[in-house]
Amino acid sequence: MAVTMHDVAQRAGVSIKTVSNVVNGYPYIRAATKERVEAAIEELGYRVNMSARNLRTRRTGLITLAVPELSLPYFAELADAVISAADAAGWTVLIEQTSASRERETEVLSGRRRHLTDGLIFSPLALGPDDLGLFSVDFPLVILGERVFGAPADHVTMNNVAAAKAATLHLASLGRRRIAVIGAHEGERAGSAALRTEGYREGLAEAGLSYDPALVREAVPWHRSTGAEAVGRMLDDGVDFDAVFALNDALALGALHALHAHRVDVPGQVALIGFDDVDDARFAVPALSSVDPGRDQIAQTAVDLLVERIGASGDPAPFRRVVPDSRIVGRESTGEDGSVVGVQHGGTEPVAAAPARA
């Protein structure tokens, strides 16, 4: 049915292998031959059969990006950036949605789709430090996020503590003294919530403010609805606060909604800053200050690392952890105009050996 190399070879009067050589850019081919083959390809509308090539070369040219959900803007924008970066390097991305469920995240590492692609960029949300063993895999893997540290894989993460601290200090620099944080996850040892809450504490300390448990509010998961509820409850409880640090932008947008509903002026009565700097933040009412964690750099770095691993043949290079620079972007919700008011520098370091584990 479909046109194969054989047909092209016949038409161009060369061997099938020569067609293959032309298609693959093998240099030792006479210009005239090359042109004849290319003409035949054009005339017949020949396309390489990827399945056959993949079988032969043991490569698919595909990589998987596993994220919780595309309908969460942060992950949609991350996916956009990863696809673009991969595209520029000649790779195609297959997206897997895990819904942040343990089962689906485990499946991503071992399931039936695993072998479809040459490597995996994985942003886990359900799996955590107790599941380190699952991450010892025999295929190229780049881990994103803050759920898992020390796994035997390259890791691109954020400057969470430093950035959260900077965000808190930013609120303090406006003269706010009762700074609330929403999105805390009580009792969690690892993950963005723990790290950012830690940064919040450090920020308070550095600003000379005391830590008040009444100002630390849970919100699970990090959605607009839970952010709205957290702030709503805080208002209903009669807690006194003049600033809110929302641990991500979805929470912040929900908080904004709740504050508005309660007729609280932002930033007049309450200053607000989020985290992630999603596109929405810029167009919220009022425009939302946020922490830009360096998303594009994260995507680019993840693709670079993964492609490097896929290409590596011999001795496994040591695993690296990369942390891009992050930035505090001040907008109306903290009384500013959209300028960068602070940069936290990242860097690259080797991954510490993971503790042995059964």
Add this chain to the structure above:
Amino acid sequence: MAVTMHDVAQRAGVSIKTVSNVVNGYPYIRAATKERVEAAIEELGYRVNMSARNLRTRRTGLITLAVPELSLPYFAELADAVISAADAAGWTVLIEQTSASRERETEVLSGRRRHLTDGLIFSPLALGPDDLGLFSVDFPLVILGERVFGAPADHVTMNNVAAAKAATLHLASLGRRRIAVIGAHEGERAGSAALRTEGYREGLAEAGLSYDPALVREAVPWHRSTGAEAVGRMLDDGVDFDAVFALNDALALGALHALHAHRVDVPGQVALIGFDDVDDARFAVPALSSVDPGRDQIAQTAVDLLVERIGASGDPAPFRRVVPDSRIVGRESTGEDGSVVGVQHGGTEPVAAAPARA
């Protein structure tokens, strides 16, 4: 290196074909044999080599979804829905971002990635009615959106005119008399802008309101920024209006931002409704009324149609156009509480034959 069927066969003491039969659920296998094979698969950690299977079966189990950009919430949510629907049916989705460029959209229909997948769900934005010829392809194709009508392919689209008319009538029912529309695309014959603007005109007519060109504002492309600008200019121009119909939610959110910046109360002074009902709409400040075009149904239908085409072997079935029901969701921006205030019914009909074209 990797475990193959051959290894499993050897270990289980059966032929390689029997392993294949077990893996593929062929029924005539003794229970004991099946168990032995499954045990061997388990012990060796065998996984089917997809490239080999794909080569042999001429199927990849992949479908492509081509959209402009994932960072646009509407498309992110659409992608989410398509991936979920495909997943449930055992298919894997590969996303292609076109950036709404002609070149990339053309490439989607014929480029090097085309043959990687068994079919394509395509939401064009740059290609239009003049490019109908490009859509005569020899692979399963489902078209989404309003750019192209009459192409020889299945088509899932929205109830644009009816829904836009209903949205306009909704604003009129609130007693608004100066209803502006933003996002018009002057001179465009096809596409969402033209259809929704048409619905707007129909709505005005039915409400007994006159059409005022000063109330029809361009915005290209449909982004928050252009929506904000359109409303900003209208305010600067001193145009009198008491309601805005934004042709999509991004425009509406931008409009909301601009109205807020100009201290115009929504819905007090100006009522606002968008189109698409993205997640953001619910959490905007104030919550945004919108038209829910039936996104989940669109995604599900698109996948169903495509899978059906892929599976079809013999005579090509006639192409269908499917229009899901759409709904007007009233929220704060039109003084309501989130209830559905209107339904426009869709349906299925055969695609009219495309005009012959060189």
Add this chain to the structure above:
DNA sequence: GGGCTGTTCTACAACGTTGCACAGTAGCCG
């Protein structure tokens, strides 16, 4: 008991491509 149907398993030959090895030819150096 001959022929039929139903069950269980297997051998063989592809699917379309590329890696490897090698056959030529031509040019160049000493």
Add this chain to the structure above:
DNA sequence: CGGCTACTGTGCAACGTTGTAGAACAGCCC
């Protein structure tokens, strides 16, 4: 002019799977 290197092109044998065809055997009906 012998031998070396640089080109240019080809044939063969995989890569790992599944479709087709059929062997072998049992049970059943007439």
